Amino acid sequence: MQFEKIVVNPRATEAVRRVEQRANRLLRGVDRALARVALGGRKAPYDDLTYEFLGGPADSMRKKHYDKSLRLLWKAETHAPQLGFQDASAEERQLREMALRAMSDEERGAVTRLSAPEFKRMLDREYTLREKQAVVAVLSAIGHGEAYAWLVSAQLLAEVKSTGARSALTMQVLEEAKHFLVLRELILAFEVEVPRLSAPEYLMLERVIKARGVEKLFGMNVLVEGIALGLFGMMSHLPGLEILRLFHLDESRHTGLPSNYFREFPLGEKAARSRRAQLSRMSMVVPAVLLIPTLEADLAELGIDAADFGGAVIRKITTLAQRNGFTLAAPIETLLGFVDKLLNQYCSYSRPNHKPRAFTQQETTKGVRELAVEGEVFLGKKAFEGAESIAAE
Numbered sequence: 215m216q217f218e219k220i221v222v223n224p225r226a227t228e229a230v231r232r233v234e235q236r237a238n239r240l241l242r243g244v245d246r247a248l249a250r251v252a253l254g255g256r257k258a259p260y261d262d263l264t265y266e267f268l269g270g271p272a273d274s275m276r277k278k279h280y281d282k283s284l285r286l287l288w289k290a291e292t293h294a295p296q297l298g299f300q301d302a303s304a305e306e307r308q309l310r311e312m313a314l315r316a317m318s319d320e321e322r323g324a325v326t327r328l329s330a331p332e333f334k335r336m337l338d339r340e341y342t343l344r345e346k347q348a349v350v351a352v353l354s355a356i357g358h359g360e361a362y363a364w365l366v367s368a369q370l371l372a373e374v375k376s377t378g379a380r381s382a383l384t385m386q387v388l389e390e391a392k393h394f395l396v397l398r399e400l401i402l403a404f405e406v407e408v409p410r411l412s413a414p415e416y417l418m419l420e421r422v423i424k425a426r427g428v429e430k431l432f433g434m435n436v437l438v439e440g441i442a443l444g445l446f447g448m449m450s451h452l453p454g455l456e457i458l459r460l461f462h463l464d465e466s467r468h469t470g471l472p473s474n475y476f477r478e479f480p481l482g483e484k485a486a487r488s489r490r491a492q493l494s495r496m497s498m499v500v501p502a503v504l505l506i507p508t509l510e511a512d513l514a515e516l517g518i519d520a521a522d523f524g525g526a527v528i529r530k531i532t533t534l535a536q537r538n539g540f541t542l543a544a545p546i547e548t549l550l551g552f553v554d555k556l557l558n559q560y561c562s563y564s565r566p567n568h569k570p571r572a573f574t575q576q577e578t579t580k581g582v583r584e585l586a587v588e589g590e591v592f593l594g595k596k597a598f599e600g601a602e603s604i605a606a607e
Contacts, residue, residue, distance in 0.1 A: 259375065269375025272478050279382030279471060283389065286467075288460045290396045296333035297399040330403070333454065337404055340453040346404045348515035349452070355509065356445045357397045358411050359438050362419040364390040366434045373427050375479050382471055389464050400457065412508045418501035425498070428481070429491060431472045433498050436534045439468045441502060444527040447579030447588060448518060459583060466587045472538040481539045492543045495535070499542070503528065503553060507560060518578065521557045525573025528553050533592050550574040 242256075249255030259268040290299035292310060302310075337346065367386045374383060401408060411419070422433030443465040450458035485491060506524030513520040532546045542549060558570040579588055 259372070267375065267377045267380055269379065269479060270377070272376035272378030275376065275378035275474050275478060276381045277378075278474055279467060280378070280385050283382075283385035283464075283467065286463060287389075290392070290399075290457075293460060294396065294400070294457045296330045297396065297403065298330060299396065299399070334403060334405065337454055341404075343406070345515055347406050348512035349449075349455075350401050350404050350406050351409050351512040352445065352449065352509060352516070353397065353401050353455075354408050355412070355415060355505075356442050357394070357401055357408075358415065359419060359442060360390060360394040360397055362423055363434055363438055363442075364394050366423050366430055366438075369423075370428075370430050370434070373430065374475060379475055379478070382474075386468055386471065389468070393461055393464065396457070397461070400455075403454075412505065414501040414504035414508060418498055418505065421494075421498045421501065425494060428472075428475075428485075429494055431475070432495055432535065432538070432540045435468050435472050436538060436540060437498050437502060437531055439465050440531040440534055441527055443469060443588065443591070444523065444530060444579065447581070447584040448523060450584060451580040452516070459581070462584055463587060466591050469534055469591055472534075472540075476539055486539045487541045492541055495540060496543045499528075499531065502531070503556065506557070507564070510564065519576075521561055521573045522576040523578045525553060525557060526576050526578050529574045530588075530592060 245255040247255075260266075261268055264270075289302040289306060290297055291302040292306060341349065364387065367383055367390050371380055371383050371387070374380060419438070422430065422438060425433045443462060446458045446462040446465060449455050450462060503524065506520050509523075510520035513523060529550060532542065532549055535542055536546060544552075554572050554574050557573045558568070561568045562570075577585075579585055
């Protein structure tokens with residue numbers, strides 16, 4: 215390419231360069247001095263000299279979260295066109311139409327999605343009014359949580375180090391936005407009143423958003439995402455809720471983010487075991503336990519034992535906490551035993567002829583794909599080889 219070059223005065227160019235260098239040194243020197251005496255200084259944790267955020271590139275995290283999230287970024291228009299989203303590209307729509315044309319009538323009928331009116335009629339056929347209210351009550355509990363997840367994941371961008379970790383959190387912000395919006399439309403399609411946050415959930419989510427620093431990773435990616443993983447895995451087999459399998463896959467990656475992050479930037483013994491941090495974590499977990507009774511009537515309407523669900527989720531949350539180095543106020547075995555005792559005491563009052571059992575050893579996630587995904591999350595890849603390939607089929 216040919217350019218018409220502009221002639222400039224080289225002496226002027228050199229003078230500007232020298233002034234800029236001096237001003238740059240002065241500004242950075244002042245900021246370093248202010249930072250040393252804790253009076254401010256540079257706020258952005260960004261190293262413009264290396265073109266990286268503080269902490270370095272952390273490319274392994276980028277590949278595990280950012281690249282993978284983009285590959286697995288599902289489109290609501292493709293998977294749930296009845297909700298009215300238009301987020302698929304022209305190429306994606308064209309590929310789908312070509313695939314449909316190549317199918318037999320039977321194959322096409324198996325994959326064709328319902329329109330919005332057809333979807334609502336299907337919900338009316340599959341659920342009574344009370345069952346629809348129960349589904350909405352349970353889904354809205356996590357729907358409100360997705361709103362907080364959106365906010366907290368955005369806040370975490372300022373707390374993590376490295377370009378890779380920030381790219382991972384950026385993808386989570388994007389996915390939380392999608393979860394909130396798509397889940398909201400799915401819930402509204404049931405055409406029943408959406409309940410507000412219950413008191414225990416309100417308390418839990420407020421504690422999470424007010425947590426300091428990377429403790430937000432515990433509150434969001436261990437606690438809230440652990441609950442979401444359990445709920446989506448439990449509900450995705452119900453009529454009209456198949457799209458929750460895609461939410462479930464996203465949440466599995468979110469729960470793995472702290473482990474990958476602390477592998478690059480260890481939490482540290484003091485941060486992991488400080489009494490203040492342990493109490494902060496327990497102040498988030500306790501409301502989660504109290505949330506179980508508030509969901510009991512609605513889950514019961516859907517044939518789901520709330521105590522089984524709550525016990526399974528608490529087991530998974532404590533497992534994630536241990537794997538990520540978040541020490542709790544007591545050993546896991548003690549905490550699980552205490553939760554079993556509380557749930558059995560509650561059930562002895564709420565249910566006739568209740569027989570005590572270990573609720574924290576139950577499993578409420580349904581479906582081979584969902585169990586394979588959770589097996590990878592909680593037991594490691596060796597226990598469930600190929601979980602992702604199974605889930606992607």
